[in-house]
Amino acid sequence: MGRVVDYRTLGTVSGASQxxxxxxxxxxxxxxSAESMEDVEERDxxxxxxxxxxxxxxxHPHDTESLFAxxxxxxxxxxxxxxxxxxxxxxxxxRQIIAIGQPAVPLLLEELKKDPDHWFWALWLITxxxxxxxxxxxxxxxxxxxxxxxxxxxxYIS
Amino acid sequence: MSPDPLHIQFPLLGMTPYRITSPIDxxxxxxxxxxxxxxxxxxxxxxPVPRYYWxxxxxxxxxxxxxxxxxxxxxxxxxxDGALEPGFEKIVIYAIGQKPKHAARVVSAVRWSSxxxxxxxxxxxxxxLNGQLYGCPVQYMKRPKKAPSKKR
Numbered sequence: 508m509g510r511v512v513d514y515r516t517l518g519t520v521s522g523a524s525q526x527x528x529x530x531x532x533x534x535x536x537x538x539x540s541a542e543s544m545e546d547v548e549e550r551d552x553x554x555x556x557x558x559x560x561x562x563x564x565x566x567h568p569h570d571t572e573s574l575f576a577x578x579x580x581x582x583x584x585x586x587x588x589x590x591x592x593x594x595x596x597x598x599x600x601x602r603q604i605i606a607i608g609q610p611a612v613p614l615l616l617e618e619l620k621k622d623p624d625h626w627f628w629a630l631w632l633i634t635x636x637x638x639x640x641x642x643x644x645x646x647x648x649x650x651x652x653x654x655x656x657x658x659x660x661x662x663y664i665s
Numbered sequence: 666m667s668p669d670p671l672h673i674q675f676p677l678l679g680m681t682p683y684r685i686t687s688p689i690d691x692x693x694x695x696x697x698x699x700x701x702x703x704x705x706x707x708x709x710x711x712x713p714v715p716r717y718y719w720x721x722x723x724x725x726x727x728x729x730x731x732x733x734x735x736x737x738x739x740x741x742x743x744x745x746d747g748a749l750e751p752g753f754e755k756i757v758i759y760a761i762g763q764k765p766k767h768a769a770r771v772v773s774a775v776r777w778s779s780x781x782x783x784x785x786x787x788x789x790x791x792x793x794l795n796g797q798l799y800g801c802p803v804q805y806m807k808r809p810k811k812a813p814s815k816k817r
Contacts, residue, residue, distance in 0.1 A: 584670070586782070586783070587783055587784045588670075588783075588798060589783075590694035590696055590706075590708065590766070590782050591708055591727070591766070592708055593710065593727075623691060624691055625706075625783075628715055631713075637713075639715060641716065644705075644715075644716035644718050645697075645705035645706045645708075645717040646704065646706075647692050647706055
Protein backbone atom coordinates (compact mmCIF):
# COMPACT_ATOMS: atom_id res chain seq x y z
CA MET A 508 0.00 0.00 0.00
CA GLY A 509 1.24 3.51 -0.79
CA ARG A 510 1.80 6.14 1.88
CA VAL A 511 -0.80 8.89 2.14
CA VAL A 512 0.75 12.35 2.01
CA ASP A 513 -0.67 14.71 4.64
CA TYR A 514 -0.33 18.39 3.73
CA ARG A 515 -0.50 19.44 7.32
CA THR A 516 2.92 17.96 8.03
CA LEU A 517 4.58 19.61 5.04
CA GLY A 518 4.29 23.26 6.12
CA THR A 519 2.97 26.18 4.08
CA VAL A 520 3.83 26.53 0.44
CA SER A 521 4.91 30.14 0.67
CA GLY A 522 4.59 33.19 2.92
CA ALA A 523 1.68 34.56 0.88
CA SER A 524 -0.41 31.48 1.57
CA GLN A 525 0.05 31.30 5.33
CA UNK A 526 -3.42 32.61 6.00
CA UNK A 527 -4.96 30.18 3.57
CA UNK A 528 -6.24 26.89 4.76
CA UNK A 529 -4.78 24.18 2.62
CA UNK A 530 -7.58 21.68 2.51
CA UNK A 531 -6.51 18.21 1.46
CA UNK A 532 -8.41 17.22 -1.66
CA UNK A 533 -9.31 13.85 -0.21
CA UNK A 534 -11.07 11.31 -2.43
CA UNK A 535 -14.19 11.50 -0.24
CA UNK A 536 -14.73 15.01 -1.57
CA UNK A 537 -14.79 13.86 -5.15
CA UNK A 538 -17.70 11.52 -5.65
CA UNK A 539 -18.34 8.35 -3.80
CA SER A 540 -16.16 5.72 -5.43
CA ALA A 541 -13.42 4.04 -3.41
CA GLU A 542 -9.84 4.71 -4.50
CA SER A 543 -6.64 2.85 -3.77
CA MET A 544 -4.05 4.32 -1.46
CA GLU A 545 -1.76 4.65 -4.47
CA ASP A 546 -4.39 6.77 -6.22
CA VAL A 547 -4.71 8.93 -3.10
CA GLU A 548 -0.95 9.44 -2.86
CA GLU A 549 -0.64 10.25 -6.55
CA ARG A 550 -3.47 12.74 -6.25
CA ASP A 551 -2.02 14.33 -3.10
CA UNK A 552 1.43 14.69 -4.66
CA UNK A 553 -0.11 16.23 -7.78
CA UNK A 554 -2.06 18.59 -5.53
CA UNK A 555 1.15 19.78 -3.86
CA UNK A 556 2.70 20.53 -7.26
CA UNK A 557 -0.43 22.37 -8.34
CA UNK A 558 -0.48 24.35 -5.09
CA UNK A 559 3.12 25.49 -5.60
CA UNK A 560 2.51 26.50 -9.20
CA UNK A 561 -0.69 28.37 -8.41
CA UNK A 562 0.85 29.94 -5.33
CA UNK A 563 3.66 31.47 -7.39
CA UNK A 564 1.01 33.35 -9.38
CA UNK A 565 -0.55 34.93 -6.30
CA UNK A 566 2.50 37.12 -5.70
CA HIS A 567 1.25 39.48 -8.42
CA PRO A 568 -2.51 40.10 -8.72
CA HIS A 569 -2.32 40.61 -12.48
CA ASP A 570 -0.65 37.23 -12.78
CA THR A 571 -3.43 35.69 -10.71
CA GLU A 572 -6.13 37.14 -12.92
CA SER A 573 -4.34 35.99 -16.07
CA LEU A 574 -3.76 32.53 -14.69
CA PHE A 575 -7.34 32.29 -13.48
CA ALA A 576 -8.73 33.37 -16.84
CA UNK A 577 -6.60 30.80 -18.63
CA UNK A 578 -7.55 28.02 -16.21
CA UNK A 579 -11.25 28.90 -16.25
CA UNK A 580 -11.37 28.88 -20.04
CA UNK A 581 -9.50 25.60 -20.11
CA UNK A 582 -11.84 24.07 -17.54
CA UNK A 583 -14.98 25.17 -19.38
CA UNK A 584 -13.68 23.58 -22.55
CA UNK A 585 -12.74 20.30 -20.86
CA UNK A 586 -15.84 19.96 -18.70
CA UNK A 587 -18.52 21.03 -21.17
CA UNK A 588 -19.71 17.48 -21.95
CA UNK A 589 -19.44 16.13 -18.40
CA UNK A 590 -22.46 15.51 -16.19
CA UNK A 591 -20.70 14.62 -12.96
CA UNK A 592 -19.72 17.57 -10.73
CA UNK A 593 -17.10 15.32 -9.16
CA UNK A 594 -15.50 14.63 -12.51
CA UNK A 595 -15.59 18.33 -13.38
CA UNK A 596 -13.92 19.24 -10.10
CA UNK A 597 -11.22 16.64 -10.65
CA UNK A 598 -9.91 18.27 -13.81
CA UNK A 599 -6.41 19.66 -13.36
CA UNK A 600 -7.41 23.21 -14.34
CA UNK A 601 -10.15 23.23 -11.66
CA ARG A 602 -7.73 21.96 -9.04
CA GLN A 603 -5.25 24.64 -9.99
CA ILE A 604 -7.95 27.26 -9.44
CA ILE A 605 -8.60 25.79 -6.01
CA ALA A 606 -4.88 25.91 -5.38
CA ILE A 607 -4.88 29.69 -6.03
CA GLY A 608 -6.94 29.95 -2.84
CA GLN A 609 -8.51 33.15 -1.46
CA PRO A 610 -7.41 35.39 -4.36
CA ALA A 611 -9.58 33.23 -6.62
CA VAL A 612 -12.76 33.87 -4.61
CA PRO A 613 -13.74 37.24 -6.16
CA LEU A 614 -12.77 35.92 -9.58
CA LEU A 615 -14.97 32.86 -9.12
CA LEU A 616 -17.84 35.04 -7.96
CA GLU A 617 -17.46 37.31 -11.00
CA GLU A 618 -17.59 34.19 -13.16
CA LEU A 619 -20.82 33.14 -11.44
CA LYS A 620 -22.26 36.57 -12.09
CA LYS A 621 -21.42 36.43 -15.80
CA ASP A 622 -22.38 32.83 -16.41
CA PRO A 623 -23.55 30.51 -13.59
CA ASP A 624 -21.44 27.39 -13.75
CA HIS A 625 -20.15 24.68 -11.42
CA TRP A 626 -17.75 26.77 -9.37
CA PHE A 627 -19.53 25.82 -6.14
CA TRP A 628 -17.11 23.05 -5.25
CA ALA A 629 -14.13 25.37 -5.61
CA LEU A 630 -15.78 28.09 -3.54
CA TRP A 631 -16.68 25.62 -0.82
CA LEU A 632 -13.18 24.15 -0.69
CA ILE A 633 -11.46 27.54 -0.59
CA THR A 634 -13.78 29.31 1.84
CA UNK A 635 -15.14 26.47 3.94
CA UNK A 636 -18.59 27.95 3.50
CA UNK A 637 -21.71 26.59 1.85
CA UNK A 638 -24.49 29.20 1.64
CA UNK A 639 -26.65 27.02 -0.63
CA UNK A 640 -29.86 25.84 0.97
CA UNK A 641 -30.72 22.15 0.71
CA UNK A 642 -33.86 22.88 -1.30
CA UNK A 643 -31.76 24.61 -3.98
CA UNK A 644 -29.58 21.56 -4.59
CA UNK A 645 -29.17 21.11 -8.33
CA UNK A 646 -30.76 24.46 -9.23
CA UNK A 647 -27.62 25.98 -10.70
CA UNK A 648 -29.03 29.50 -10.90
CA UNK A 649 -30.21 29.48 -7.28
CA UNK A 650 -26.92 27.97 -6.14
CA UNK A 651 -25.10 30.77 -7.97
CA UNK A 652 -27.42 33.39 -6.44
CA UNK A 653 -26.71 32.05 -2.97
CA UNK A 654 -22.98 32.38 -3.51
CA UNK A 655 -23.33 35.87 -5.01
CA UNK A 656 -25.37 37.00 -2.02
CA UNK A 657 -22.71 35.54 0.27
CA UNK A 658 -19.96 37.25 -1.75
CA UNK A 659 -21.64 40.66 -1.45
CA UNK A 660 -22.15 40.15 2.27
CA UNK A 661 -18.46 39.26 2.72
CA UNK A 662 -17.33 42.20 0.61
CA TYR A 663 -15.78 40.16 -2.19
CA ILE A 664 -18.03 41.70 -4.85
CA SER A 665 -20.28 44.70 -5.11
CA MET B 666 -12.19 26.26 -39.45
CA SER B 667 -11.56 24.41 -36.18
CA PRO B 668 -13.40 21.12 -35.65
CA ASP B 669 -16.54 21.02 -33.49
CA PRO B 670 -15.54 19.99 -29.95
CA LEU B 671 -18.29 17.37 -30.13
CA HIS B 672 -16.39 15.59 -32.90
CA ILE B 673 -13.16 15.72 -30.93
CA GLN B 674 -14.67 14.20 -27.79
CA PHE B 675 -16.97 11.82 -29.66
CA PRO B 676 -15.20 10.67 -32.82
CA LEU B 677 -18.04 8.33 -33.80
CA LEU B 678 -20.54 11.19 -33.75
CA GLY B 679 -19.02 12.87 -36.77
CA MET B 680 -19.42 9.66 -38.79
CA THR B 681 -23.18 9.35 -38.28
CA PRO B 682 -26.14 11.69 -38.77
CA TYR B 683 -26.89 13.90 -35.81
CA ARG B 684 -28.50 17.24 -35.13
CA ILE B 685 -28.36 19.90 -32.45
CA THR B 686 -31.78 20.29 -30.82
CA SER B 687 -31.18 23.02 -28.25
CA PRO B 688 -28.82 25.86 -27.39
CA ILE B 689 -26.30 25.49 -24.56
CA ASP B 690 -28.13 25.30 -21.24
CA UNK B 691 -26.26 24.79 -17.99
CA UNK B 692 -29.35 24.33 -15.84
CA UNK B 693 -29.66 20.61 -16.39
CA UNK B 694 -27.50 17.62 -17.29
CA UNK B 695 -28.04 14.35 -19.14
CA UNK B 696 -29.45 12.52 -16.13
CA UNK B 697 -32.02 15.25 -15.55
CA UNK B 698 -32.85 15.31 -19.27
CA UNK B 699 -33.45 11.55 -19.33
CA UNK B 700 -35.66 11.93 -16.25
CA UNK B 701 -37.64 14.71 -17.90
CA UNK B 702 -36.31 17.53 -15.69
CA UNK B 703 -34.85 20.60 -17.41
CA UNK B 704 -34.69 22.76 -14.29
CA UNK B 705 -32.06 20.95 -12.21
CA UNK B 706 -28.72 19.20 -12.37
CA UNK B 707 -29.01 15.62 -11.10
CA UNK B 708 -26.02 13.89 -9.50
CA UNK B 709 -25.51 11.94 -6.24
CA UNK B 710 -22.89 14.07 -4.51
CA UNK B 711 -22.54 13.56 -0.77
CA UNK B 712 -22.07 16.03 2.09
CA PRO B 713 -19.90 17.84 2.93
CA VAL B 714 -19.45 18.64 -0.78
CA PRO B 715 -22.12 20.84 -2.34
CA ARG B 716 -25.24 18.85 -3.03
CA TYR B 717 -26.84 18.49 -6.40
CA TYR B 718 -30.36 17.18 -6.88
CA TRP B 719 -30.89 13.48 -6.21
CA UNK B 720 -34.23 11.80 -5.43
CA UNK B 721 -34.48 11.82 -1.62
CA UNK B 722 -35.18 8.11 -1.15
CA UNK B 723 -32.34 6.89 -3.38
CA UNK B 724 -28.80 6.11 -2.14
CA UNK B 725 -26.33 8.83 -3.13
CA UNK B 726 -24.01 6.46 -4.94
CA UNK B 727 -22.33 6.60 -8.31
CA UNK B 728 -23.49 3.13 -9.28
CA UNK B 729 -25.74 1.86 -12.04
CA UNK B 730 -28.00 0.36 -9.37
CA UNK B 731 -28.52 3.74 -7.69
CA UNK B 732 -29.20 5.43 -11.04
CA UNK B 733 -31.76 2.74 -11.86
CA UNK B 734 -33.48 3.53 -8.55
CA UNK B 735 -33.29 7.26 -9.29
CA UNK B 736 -35.03 6.84 -12.64
CA UNK B 737 -37.47 4.54 -10.87
CA UNK B 738 -38.73 7.53 -8.90
CA UNK B 739 -40.05 9.01 -12.17
CA UNK B 740 -41.70 5.81 -13.28
CA UNK B 741 -38.97 3.95 -15.16
CA UNK B 742 -38.25 0.28 -14.65
CA UNK B 743 -35.48 -1.86 -16.16
CA UNK B 744 -36.12 -3.54 -19.49
CA UNK B 745 -34.14 -5.71 -21.85
CA ASP B 746 -33.36 -3.41 -24.75
CA GLY B 747 -34.02 -0.15 -26.54
CA ALA B 748 -36.57 -1.49 -29.04
CA LEU B 749 -39.60 0.77 -29.06
CA GLU B 750 -42.76 -0.68 -27.58
CA PRO B 751 -46.17 0.90 -28.22
CA GLY B 752 -47.30 2.89 -25.23
CA PHE B 753 -43.86 3.09 -23.62
CA GLU B 754 -41.00 5.55 -23.61
CA LYS B 755 -37.46 4.39 -22.97
CA ILE B 756 -34.17 5.69 -21.70
CA VAL B 757 -30.69 4.21 -21.56
CA ILE B 758 -27.90 4.54 -18.98
CA TYR B 759 -24.28 4.60 -20.13
CA ALA B 760 -21.48 3.51 -17.83
CA ILE B 761 -17.82 2.59 -17.60
CA GLY B 762 -17.89 -0.53 -15.48
CA GLN B 763 -20.49 0.17 -12.81
CA LYS B 764 -19.85 3.91 -12.85
CA PRO B 765 -22.63 5.83 -14.63
CA LYS B 766 -21.48 8.47 -17.06
CA HIS B 767 -24.46 9.46 -19.17
CA ALA B 768 -28.11 8.81 -19.94
CA ALA B 769 -30.16 9.35 -23.07
CA ARG B 770 -33.76 9.20 -24.22
CA VAL B 771 -34.64 6.62 -26.87
CA VAL B 772 -36.54 8.50 -29.56
CA SER B 773 -36.64 5.75 -32.17
CA ALA B 774 -34.68 2.69 -33.27
CA VAL B 775 -32.12 4.94 -34.95
CA ARG B 776 -32.35 8.13 -32.90
CA TRP B 777 -31.51 8.85 -29.29
CA SER B 778 -31.66 12.23 -27.58
CA SER B 779 -28.87 13.33 -25.25
CA UNK B 780 -28.04 16.38 -23.19
CA UNK B 781 -24.31 16.75 -23.62
CA UNK B 782 -23.24 17.72 -20.10
CA UNK B 783 -23.64 21.49 -19.73
CA UNK B 784 -23.70 21.86 -23.49
CA UNK B 785 -26.46 21.31 -26.05
CA UNK B 786 -29.09 18.63 -26.56
CA UNK B 787 -28.52 16.52 -29.62
CA UNK B 788 -30.26 13.68 -31.44
CA UNK B 789 -27.84 11.03 -32.54
CA UNK B 790 -27.41 7.44 -33.64
CA UNK B 791 -27.42 4.85 -30.82
CA UNK B 792 -23.70 4.06 -30.85
CA UNK B 793 -22.44 7.54 -31.66
CA LEU B 794 -21.49 8.58 -28.13
CA ASN B 795 -19.76 5.36 -27.11
CA GLY B 796 -16.20 6.00 -26.03
CA GLN B 797 -13.85 7.20 -23.36
CA LEU B 798 -16.05 9.89 -21.86
CA TYR B 799 -19.43 8.15 -21.65
CA GLY B 800 -18.54 4.47 -21.87
CA CYS B 801 -21.33 2.50 -23.48
CA PRO B 802 -25.02 1.70 -22.90
CA VAL B 803 -25.46 -0.74 -20.04
CA GLN B 804 -29.07 -0.50 -18.91
CA TYR B 805 -32.33 0.26 -20.65
CA MET B 806 -35.43 1.37 -18.81
CA LYS B 807 -39.04 2.01 -19.81
CA ARG B 808 -42.19 3.65 -18.47
CA PRO B 809 -45.71 3.99 -19.78
CA LYS B 810 -46.21 7.07 -21.95
CA LYS B 811 -48.51 9.65 -20.41
CA ALA B 812 -51.74 10.10 -22.30
CA PRO B 813 -51.86 13.56 -23.91
CA SER B 814 -54.16 15.91 -21.98
CA LYS B 815 -57.40 16.70 -23.78
CA LYS B 816 -57.69 20.31 -24.98
CA ARG B 817 -60.91 22.11 -24.10
